Structures are given as structure tokens and as C-alpha cells.
Amino acid sequence: MKATEESGPKTILSPLDLQNRILEKGKELFRLSDSFEDGFFSTYRLFSKSLLFLENRPLLKLQAFRFADLFPSLSSLSSISRYIRIYFIETPTEIPKWILLFLSLLLSNRLSSVFVALGAKIGIKLTAKFFILGRTYGSDRKKIIDRYKNGICSTIDILGEAVLSEKEAERYISEYLLLLEEVSKDKELSEIRSSQFPNEPTGNVSVKCSSLYSQLDPLAHESSVTHLMDKLRPILSSAVSKNIFINLDMEQYETKDIIMDTAFRIFREPEFENYPHFGIVIQAYLKASQADLSKVIEYSKKRKYPLTVRLVKGAYWEYEMTQSAQKGWEPPVFLKKSDTDKNYEECSALLLRSYPHIRPAFGSHNIRSLSSAFVRAAEYSVPEKFFEVQMLYGMGNSYKQAIRSLGISVREYSPIGEVIPGMAYLVRRLLENSTNEGFLKNINANSKDRERLLYLENTK
Amino acid sequence: MNFHHNSNFQNETLRDFSKEEERFILNKGFISIRKEFPIQVFPIISGKSKKTSLIVPALNPANINEKIADIHYASIADAEEAAKTSIKSFETWKNTKPEIRIGFLKKAADILRSQKAELTALISLEVGKGIKDIDAEIAEAIDFCEFYAKEAEDIFQPRKRDLLGEENVYTYIPRGVTLVVAPWNFPLAILCGMTVAPLVAGNPVIMKPAEQSSTIAFKLFNILIEAGIPSSVLHFLPGKGEEIGAYLVKHSEIHTINFTGSRAVGLGMIREAASQDLKFVKKVVAEMGGKNAMIVDEDADLDEAVIASIQSAFGFQGQKCSALSRIILLESKYDTFKSRFIDSLQSLKPGLPEDPSVKVGPVIDSESKTRLDNIASQFSSKIISKLKIEEGQKYTGHFVEPIIFESEDSTSPLGQTEFFGPYVTLFKAKNFEEAIKIANNVDYALTGGIFSRNPKNIQYAKEKFEVGNLYINRGITGAVVDRQPFGGYKLSGVGAKAGGPDYLKQFLEPISITENTMRRGFIPET
Numbered sequence: 001m002k003a004t005e006e007s008g009p010k011t012i013l014s015p016l017d018l019q020n021r022i023l024e025k026g027k028e029l030f031r032l033s034d035s036f037e038d039g040f041f042s043t044y045r046l047f048s049k050s051l052l053f054l055e056n057r058p059l060l061k062l063q064a065f066r067f068a069d070l071f072p073s074l075s076s077l078s079s080i081s082r083y084i085r086i087y088f089i090e091t092p093t094e095i096p097k098w099i100l101l102f103l104s105l106l107l108s109n110r111l112s113s114v115f116v117a118l119g120a121k122i123g124i125k126l127t128a129k130f131f132i133l134g135r136t137y138g139s140d141r142k143k144i145i146d147r148y149k150n151g152i153c154s155t156i157d158i159l160g161e162a163v164l165s166e167k168e169a170e171r172y173i174s175e176y177l178l179l180l181e182e183v184s185k186d187k188e189l190s191e192i193r194s195s196q197f198p199n200e201p202t203g204n205v206s207v208k209c210s211s212l213y214s215q216l217d218p219l220a221h222e223s224s225v226t227h228l229m230d231k232l233r234p235i236l237s238s239a240v241s242k243n244i245f246i247n248l249d250m251e252q253y254e255t256k257d258i259i260m261d262t263a264f265r266i267f268r269e270p271e272f273e274n275y276p277h278f279g280i281v282i283q284a285y286l287k288a289s290q291a292d293l294s295k296v297i298e299y300s301k302k303r304k305y306p307l308t309v310r311l312v313k314g315a316y317w318e319y320e321m322t323q324s325a326q327k328g329w330e331p332p333v334f335l336k337k338s339d340t341d342k343n344y345e346e347c348s349a350l351l352l353r354s355y356p357h358i359r360p361a362f363g364s365h366n367i368r369s370l371s372s373a374f375v376r377a378a379e380y381s382v383p384e385k386f387f388e389v390q391m392l393y394g395m396g397n398s399y400k401q402a403i404r405s406l407g408i409s410v411r412e413y414s415p416i417g418e419v420i421p422g423m424a425y426l427v428r429r430l431l432e433n434s435t436n437e438g439f440l441k442n443i444n445a446n447s448k449d450r451e452r453l454l455y456l457e458n459t460k
Numbered sequence: 461m462n463f464h465h466n467s468n469f470q471n472e473t474l475r476d477f478s479k480e481e482e483r484f485i486l487n488k489g490f491i492s493i494r495k496e497f498p499i500q501v502f503p504i505i506s507g508k509s510k511k512t513s514l515i516v517p518a519l520n521p522a523n524i525n526e527k528i529a530d531i532h533y534a535s536i537a538d539a540e541e542a543a544k545t546s547i548k549s550f551e552t553w554k555n556t557k558p559e560i561r562i563g564f565l566k567k568a569a570d571i572l573r574s575q576k577a578e579l580t581a582l583i584s585l586e587v588g589k590g591i592k593d594i595d596a597e598i599a600e601a602i603d604f605c606e607f608y609a610k611e612a613e614d615i616f617q618p619r620k621r622d623l624l625g626e627e628n629v630y631t632y633i634p635r636g637v638t639l640v641v642a643p644w645n646f647p648l649a650i651l652c653g654m655t656v657a658p659l660v661a662g663n664p665v666i667m668k669p670a671e672q673s674s675t676i677a678f679k680l681f682n683i684l685i686e687a688g689i690p691s692s693v694l695h696f697l698p699g700k701g702e703e704i705g706a707y708l709v710k711h712s713e714i715h716t717i718n719f720t721g722s723r724a725v726g727l728g729m730i731r732e733a734a735s736q737d738l739k740f741v742k743k744v745v746a747e748m749g750g751k752n753a754m755i756v757d758e759d760a761d762l763d764e765a766v767i768a769s770i771q772s773a774f775g776f777q778g779q780k781c782s783a784l785s786r787i788i789l790l791e792s793k794y795d796t797f798k799s800r801f802i803d804s805l806q807s808l809k810p811g812l813p814e815d816p817s818v819k820v821g822p823v824i825d826s827e828s829k830t831r832l833d834n835i836a837s838q839f840s841s842k843i844i845s846k847l848k849i850e851e852g853q854k855y856t857g858h859f860v861e862p863i864i865f866e867s868e869d870s871t872s873p874l875g876q877t878e879f880f881g882p883y884v885t886l887f888k889a890k891n892f893e894e895a896i897k898i899a900n901n902v903d904y905a906l907t908g909g910i911f912s913r914n915p916k917n918i919q920y921a922k923e924k925f926e927v928g929n930l931y932i933n934r935g936i937t938g939a940v941v942d943r944q945p946f947g948g949y950k951l952s953g954v955g956a957k958a959g960g961p962d963y964l965k966q967f968l969e970p971i972s973i974t975e976n977t978m979r980r981g982f983i984p985e986t
Contacts, residue, residue, distance in 0.1 A: 066913070069761075069913075070759055070913045073758070073759050073760065073761070073762070073913075074759065075758075075792055079758070079759075083759070083914075086914060086915060086916060090915075091915065162763040162767070164763065164766045164767060164770075164800055164803065164804040164807075165800065165803030165804040165806060165807040166803070166806070166807040167803040167806070167807070168800075168803060214804070214807045215807060215808075215809065215817065215819070217816070217817065218476075218477050218478035219477035219483070219591055219592060219816040220815075220816035220817035221477075221478075221480070221483060221816075223816070223817035224817070253478070254478045255478075256478075257478055257480075258478075327473065327474045327476070328470070328471055328472070328473035328474065329473065329474075329476055
């Protein structure tokens with residue numbers, strides 16, 4: 001990326017200056033986050049510490065993820081304890097011998113094995129609650145309100161199983177409509193918003209397109225786009241009438257063009273063309289991401305109000321690698337994590353350079369990536385109010401506070417849905433997304449190691 | 461990431477239809493093939509087209525108002541001529557260097573690659589298959605050419621075991637004229653694999669394609685000739701199976717019959733071959749079908765199991781020998797699976813297979829439709845869901861309503877008879893062992909699958925599930941050449957797996973030659 005285009009920065013930073021500033025910004029963020037650490041959000045640190053038990057225990061980690069993935073389909077306590085035996089005792093892992101002994105002792109007795117199963121069930125539910133806001137907005141809105149009170153906005157997403165039929169898709173659509181209804185009617189929320197977040201729309205909802213239409217198919221591109229538009233229309237209409245932000249999430253590479261075309265077409269419809277609160281996602285791990293981003297920027301330039309682009313790295317890396325290997329295709333994703341990180345920074349620069357035609361939302365937990373975006377924003381004179389950072393609910397709270405203290409808005413991606421199947425979903429995301437693993441390390445690292453995380457390419 | 465490859469064979473790449481240009485090329489294929497309609501399909505013997513007294517039109521099964529081709533049927537006299545000239549050409553073909561024969565297969569693969577768009581359109585229009593299935597099929601045809609070419613390279617390297625004073629060579633020679641009797645459901649891939657394998661091994665081949673897919677067969681025949689296969693060793697005989705097929709099966713000069721089709725016909729061929737009084741044993745290689753099962757364990761991931769079952773049972777309207785026709789569910793999963801499976805079937809769109817949003821096309825012909833409709837009414841009390849096909853569509857094409865049955869009796873025809881259509885039956889099992897028992901309790905052993913996250917049950921299935929191709933936590937159709945060599949045992953077939961390491965050898969006789977090289981105490985230097 002050359003920084004020589006028309007709307008270029010006032011002061012062009014040399015590559016070395018840029019790197020130094022990013023490092024400084026990163027250190028500042030770490031410092032700030034340390035000062036927030038022991039406050040309101042400290043339970044997370046405890047949790048992440050306990051996750052550290054899995055580090056350097058690859059077999060155990062694999063079994064733990066597999067068990068969590070399986071868990072939703074275990075219907076009874078006896079089946080839970082049976083599978084604990086199969087997954088952790090009969091399968092070799094790095095569990096210390098004394099724990100194994102103790103565990104098999106407990107499992108050998110019917111009464112105590114029920115106790116183990118119950119313990120596992122509670123443990124998994126608690127873990128899930130770290131990442132999942134609650135069952136429905138209505139039942140768990142208190143948490144959202146609390147976040148807003150702490151200065152953190154949210155975008156709500158509905159979790160769940162894959163949609164296999166139109167009946168299931170219809171159910172999701174009505175869940176989205178209900179969610180919009182509930183958010184717009186929440187008086188407490190609107191009071192906090194109008195006092196503390198005067199420019200925020202009434203609410204913010206992330207929509208998973210694959211849950212709206214069961215027959216999405218890249219071969220049937222045209223009919224997929226048409227159907228998806230039909231499914232989205234009532235949701236967008238409702239959002240417009242309630243002044244709620246709608247973001248169209250991205251999923252697998254094969255549906256990317258369908259979702260982009262759908263967005264381009266539906267946002268242009270008369271009912272929606274002058275609505276200020278629409279957003280889509282660009283996944284920086286895709287080789288096509290810069291070309292796609294340029295298309296989005298050109299599109300957004302023609303709108304009265306700019307679109308928001310949530311820039312993420314992407315959570316389907318392993319899936320895309322497997323798919324392309326099995327079909328004999330060139331992988332659509334970068335093979336090296338550092339290439340994705342580099343591309344993320346290039347996409348950030350592209351986004352910021354297009355100011356004020358597009359609103360950037362940096363979705364990352366990587367402090368280096370975020371620092372780079374902040375330094376670029378300053379370089380291109382993009383006001384802090386114009387962009388935001390998005391992080392997952394339940395992760396990196398002290399970082400959220402640190403970023404807030406810089407005057408940058410933070411939004412949490414807050415999933416709602418059934419806790420148990422939702423947990424499996426999240427585990428899959430965690431498993432797929434090695435950046436999150438990096439993030440866990442990031443959180444628990446000492447200051448020296450943390451600094452090393454601020455370099456784009458790990459020299460190791 | 462570390463991938464372990466055991467061979468350097470590369471499978472043909474599937475087309476990525478999320479790319480706009482691929483979809484554009486696909487559309488152009490339909491336009492250009494339609495300009496050739498009606499295609500004139502003749503019997504061809506030694507490069508000469510034959511005149512005929514019987515011409516049968518080939519109609520689009522999804523829209524019988526569209527004529528694809530005129531099929532000129534071969535006569536008994538044509539069959540006799542094909543057999544005679546094949547015998548005459550055998551010696552020359554046998555003595556043609558393997559490298560030359562191998563080169564023809566590689567060329568054929570290239571031509572197939574260059575004609576993907578037109579072939580896709582033709583397969584869609586002649587047999588009513590969906591685009592993605594066709595793409596996999598064309599890739600499979602290309603894979604067969606490349607794979608058997610590579611296998612031949614290895615096989616024709618003589619195996620030497622030389623000792624002091626004694627030289628031992630183990631090598632292969634072709635068997636003789638091969639009759640290929642192919643099915644219509646994989647009109648390109650199966651016919652291609654069944655033809656090029658005996659050819660590259662050095663045998664002359666008489667192609668007898670299925671009546672319902674003679675046009676695609678004709679295209680393939682022309683591609684093979686264009687690739688360089690001498691017209692004296694490859695003959696094309698469209699026509700009635702009962703007539704010319706039966707005649708050639710009995711023919712005293714046919715050494716090998718390579719058959720894929722119904723169990724009745726296959727077993728008939730084996731009986732016929734065994735009863736003939738010849739100077740050699742006529743060999744029948746037969747692939748004959750299945751009654752394939754999927755077991756869904758109590759811990760299965762239903763999102764995946766339902767999707768895989770829909771694709772395996774209803775893909776190409778269930779007209780694959782590998783298609784899913786029995787789903788055996790553990791009790792605790794039964795109701796949830798059933799309702800999600802039904803809803804999922806109800807979400808599929810029936811129509812013309814050339815429309816990319818269509819998931820349910822026609823069955824092959826009116827005979828098949830009548831047969832399937834009769835089965836549906838015979839077991840109407842067991843139907844739990846049926847995908848409605850509009851009346852209009854029923855009149856313009858051979859559409860059959862896909863059905864989910866439910867049964868408690870796995871020994872009834874719902875659990876035993878191959879229907880070769882979009883019909884699947886749900887059965888219940890108390891535990892995993894019982895599920896395997898039900899799955900095995902059929903005459904067939906072709907494909908089967910399980911959805912389970914219990915390593916013990918997965919291991920149990922690996923040991924006990926009687927199938928030629930076992931699939932774990934995925935659909936049970938779509939075997940890929942070399943990766944999943946395909947074929948069954950019990951009454952599913954006899955012979956080696958297609959696309960596997962033993963297949964070519966079926967068309968060869970192994971020879972062992974030993975030479976004593978010592979003369980009066982003198983041993984030549986080697």
C-alpha cells in the first residue's frame with residue numbers, strides 16, 4: 001500500500017516512524033489495561049488463568065474442545081459421566097496422573113459419578129455464561145444495560161444451530177423481529193443512550209444471513225441473493241422504523257459474494273438508501289479482502305450516509321483450509337497468520353483513508369492490530385468519534401476500558417441464545433480462530449512477552 | 461499443516477461455482493449444446509457409422525417436449541461385426557507399447573477437461589442430474605483416465621526376482637475382448653472408467669451404453685477416438701440391452717464382461733458366463749447396487765447428520781447405487797432427527813435440474829416413474845413426509861415425489877429392496893450394536909455411514925459394518941477416485957474397486973517367466 005493517493009495524510013510517516021508509534025501505542029494500551037484490571041471485570045482474569053491449564057497440553061485441549069462440542073447432545077447425567085470416562089480417562093491426554101486416579105475413582109461409583117457429571121454440567125454452563133449474554137434479550141437485558149452503564153455499547157447476535165429448513169429459517173426471522181421489538185421498547189436502555197451516547201441509534205443487531213435462508217447456494221447465486229433480500233426486507237424495515245443499526249455478518253467464503261451482492265442491492269432500495277445505520281463485514285484473512293473492501297468503499301461513497309465496515313480477521317480459517325484442500329482449490333485465506341495480520345493493517349489503512357465515506361469498526365482483540373489502526377487514524381486525521389472497536393462479549397474487558405479511556409467507542413459482540421448449544425458454537429469459533437488463542441496468551445503474558453506480541457512478524 | 465500423501469496422483473479440481481465466470485461458462489455450455497440438438501447417435505464399428513432400421517428419440521426427462529437426440533439402435537449383425545473386428549485387432553493392440561496406450565488416456569483427460577461446459581449441459585439435459593453432481597462426475601471421468609494411466613505405468617513395469625543363474629519375471633498380458641455394459645446414472649464417469657481401464661490394459665472394447673444415456677456415451681466415444689484410441693479397438697453399440705447386450709454376453713470371443721447395473725442382470729450374466737463351454741473362463745466384473753444405511757448415534761451432531769442424509773438420500777433423486785435408503789436412529793435422537801429431516805426435505809425445490817436453485821429433478825424415464833409410484837402406493841401407510849410436485853410438472857417430466865417412510869420392520873421391502881429413487885426409510889434401534897445388526901441384515905454391502913462422536917462406536921462400526929465403503933460423520937455418496945476406491949461385496953458386486961489399486965488387474969492375466977541362464981557351468985554376467 002502506498003500512501004500517495006489524493007486524500008492522503010498531512011504528514012506522511014516513514015515506515016520506521018510508523019512502527020515506533022504503533023509500538024508506543026501498544027505499550028500505552030497495555031499500561032492502561034493494567035490499571036483497569038482489578039476493577040469490575042476481574043472474574044475474567046480468573047477464568048483465563050484457569051484456561052491456561054490447557055496451554056501446552058494439546059491432547060487435553062483437543063479432548064476438552066471435543067467434549068464441549070459434544071456436550072449439547074448429551075441428554076442425561078449418566079451419559080455425561082460415560083463420556084467423561086471415554087474422552088478423558090480412556091483417551092490418553094496430559095491430565096496429571098493423580099487427577100486421573102481421583103476422577104476414575106469418582107466415576108466408578110454410581111452416586112459419585114452423578115456428582116462428577118453435575119459438576120461438569122455446571123462448569124460448562126458457567127463457562128458458556130462468560131461468552132454468552134443470555135437466552136433472550138428480554139430475559140437478560142440487565143447485562144446489556146450494565147455494559148452501557150460502563151460505557152460499552154453492544155451489537156446483539158442470535159446464536160444457534162445451523163438452519164436446515166425453511167421452517168427453521170422462519171423461526172430465526174421471527175426471533176430477529178422480536179429482538180428488534182424488545183430492544184426498541186427498552187426504556188432504560190434508551191435513557192442511558194440518550195444521556196451517555198447521544199449519537200447511538202436505538203440498538204445494534206448483527207444478522208447471520210445463513211440463518212435466514214436454508215437454501216443458500218453459491219451455484220444458485222441469483223436466486224440466493226433474491227431470496228435473501230426477501231428474507232431481510234422485513235428485518236431491515238423494522239430496524240429502519242425503530243432506528244436500529246443492522247450489521248450483516250460474514251461467514252464462510254463460499255457465501256461471501258452472495259452476502260455482499262445482497263447488501264449492495266438491498267441497501268440501494270428506496271426504503272433503505274438514505275438510512276444511516278447499516279454495516280457489513282470484511283474478513284482480512286481472505287486474499288480477496290482488499291479488492292472487496294475497495295468495492296464497498298466505492299459503493300459507500302455513493303450513499304448519503306456511509307456504511308460501517310467491521311474489519312475482522314475471520315473465524316473460519318481451518319474450515320476454509322479443509323474445504324479448499326478437499327476440492328483441490330487454492331485456499332482463499334492467507335496461509336500464514338502474520339500475512340493476515342499484515343493484511344489487516346493494510347485494510348485498516350484503506351478504510352481510514354476513505355474517511356468520511358465509510359465508518360470503520362475494528363473487530364480485533366489483537367493489541368498490535370488495534371494500535372496500528374489508532375496510529376493510522378491519527379496520521380490520516382480521522383476523528384476518534386468516527387470509528388470504533390468491536391470485541392467479543394466476555395473477552396478482554398480491561399482492554400475495552402483502556403480503549404474507552406482513549407476516547408474511542410467500544411462495542412461488544414454479544415451473542416444471545418440457548419446457553420448449551422451456544423457454548424458448542426463458541427468453542428468451535430475459539431478452536432477455529434487461532435487469533436483468540438493468541439489473545440489468551442496476550443492476556444496472561446508478562447510485560448516482556450507482551451511487548452513481543454506488538455511486532456507484526458514474530459521473529460521466533 | 462502436514463498433509464500425508466501416499467501417492468502423487470492428483471484428483472481433478474472441482475469447479476468453484478461461487479465464481480461468477482464459472483457460472484457464466486456453465487450457461488454458455490447449455491446454449492452451445494442445444495444448438496446441436498437433435499444429435500444423431502449412430503453405432504460405430506471400426507470407425508464406420510452403421511445404418512439402422514430403429515431410431516429412438518432421446519428426450520429430456522425433466523421436459524419431455526425437448527428432444528436431445530435420435531439414437532440409431534445397433535442390430536445383432538452389428539454386434540457380431542463388432543465382436544469379429546475386435547478379435548482381429550486384439551494382437552496389434554496387445555502389442556502396442558503401454559506408453560502409447562497410456563498417452564491416449566492422458567489425451568482423453570485433456571479433451572474431457574476442455575469440454576466441461578458442454579458435457580455438463582448434456583448430462584443435465586439427458587439424464588436430469590444436478591449441476592454439482594455433474595461436476596463431480598466429470599472430474600471422476602477425468603480422474604479415471606489419469607488414474608488408470610498412472611496405474612498402467614506401474615503395472616507394466618516387469619517385476620524381477622533374479623538369482624544367480626536364474627531370471628524370474630512377473631508380468632501381465634491383456635485378457636481379450638471386453639464388453640462394457642454401462643448404466644445411465646453416471647453416464648460419463650462409469651462408462652469412461654469401465655472402458656479406459658480394459659483399453660489401457662491392452663484389450664479391445666465394445667461399448668454398450670445404457671439406452672437412456674446413449675448421447676453422452678456417444679460424446680465420450682468420440683472423445684476417446686479423438687484422443688487417439690484406434691477405431692479398430694473401440695466400437696460403439698447403442699441399442700437394446702436385452703438384444704445386443706445379451707447376444708454379446710453369450711458370444712464365444714468375449715473374454716471379459718464389465719458390467720454395472722441391476723442385480724438381476726448382473727447375476728444373469730454370471731450364470732451365463734459360467735455355463736458356457738469355452739476354452740477359457742469368461743470373467744464377469746459386476747457392480748450391482750445396494751440398500752445403503754446411515755446410523756445416527758445418540759451423540760451425533762444433528763446439524764451435520766441431517767444435511768448429509770438429505771444429500772445422500774435425495775441427491776440425483778436417489779438414483780445412485782451409493783444412495784442412502786435406510787436411516788437407523790438411536791431412540792433418543794429419533795424424534796428430533798425426524799422433524800428436522802422432514803422440514804429439510806420440504807425446503808427443497810423441485811424443477812428443471814438446469815436451474816441451479818433446483819435440488820430435486822426428474823427420474824430417468826416413465827418406466828422408472830411408474831415403478832416408483834407403485835412402491836409409494838404400496839407403502840402409503842408408512843409415509844411420513846412427501847415433497848409435493850406440482851401437477852403441471854408431473855405432466856411435462858418424469859417427476860416422482862421424494863418420500864420419507866417410517867417402519868418398524870427392517871425385514872420388509874422398505875428395509876431390503878433397492879428402490880433406486882428418492883425414497884428413504886427411518887428405522888429405530890435400541891443401541892448402537894443393534895443398529896449395526898439392522899444395517900448388516902441385507903443382501904448388499906456397498907456404502908454405509910455413521911454419525912457418532914463416541915470413539916468406541918466408531919471403532920465398532922469400522923470392524924463390524926458390512927460395507928465396501930464406510931463413511932464416518934459425512935454423507936455416503938461422492939466417492940473420489942484413488943481417495944475412496946468404490947465398490948461393494950455380498951450381492952453388491954464382484955470384482956475390484958473402481959478407482960482403486962486392483963481394478964486394472966481384472967483385465968489382465970499375470971504371467972510368471974523363469975529362465976535358467978546357466979549353460980554347462982557358465983553363467984553370463986548380468
